[in-house]
Amino acid sequence: MAEADGATAPPRPSPDPDDVTWIEPPRCPECGASVRVYPTNYDRWVSLAMVELPAKDVPAAFRWRLTRVPDRSPVPTDILAVRVRGIDPLPSEPVAPAHHMMCVPE
Numbered sequence: 001m002a003e004a005d006g007a008t009a010p011p012r013p014s015p016d017p018d019d020v021t022w023i024e025p026p027r028c029p030e031c032g033a034s035v036r037v038y039p040t041n042y043d044r045w046v047s048l049a050m051v052e053l054p055a056k057d058v059p060a061a062f063r064w065r066l067t068r069v070p071d072r073s074p075v076p077t078d079i080l081a082v083r084v085r086g087i088d089p090l091p092s093e094p095v096a097p098a099h100h101m102m103c104v105p106e
């Protein structure tokens with residue numbers, strides 16, 4: 001299932017507390033574009049586009065939604081990427097497209 005969803009991104013490296021250098025935002029190894037890498041709800045990681053798009057502009061296969069992890073401290077890093085499944089979102093509803101949708105390898 002993870003392969004079909006494109007959730008094949010490697011996990012983010014753990015930050016080194018001794019490393020004070022600026023951490024670059026992750027980049028797609030295929031095209032070099034900036035991406036947002038989030039854990040999914042099934043222990044895989046997915047690269048999402050930096051911007052959200054209306055659902056009508058994103059094929060169903062690439063629709064993701066970011067959600068807070070329930071029952072944990074509400075720190076901003078506790079975000080999960082969850083595939084939008086089942087009932088179609090409203091056409092104007094913003095979804096987070098998988099970066100794969102717009103990836104153009106050089």
Ligand SMILES: [Zn+2]
Binds near residue numbers: 028029031103104
């Ligand atoms: Zn790419």
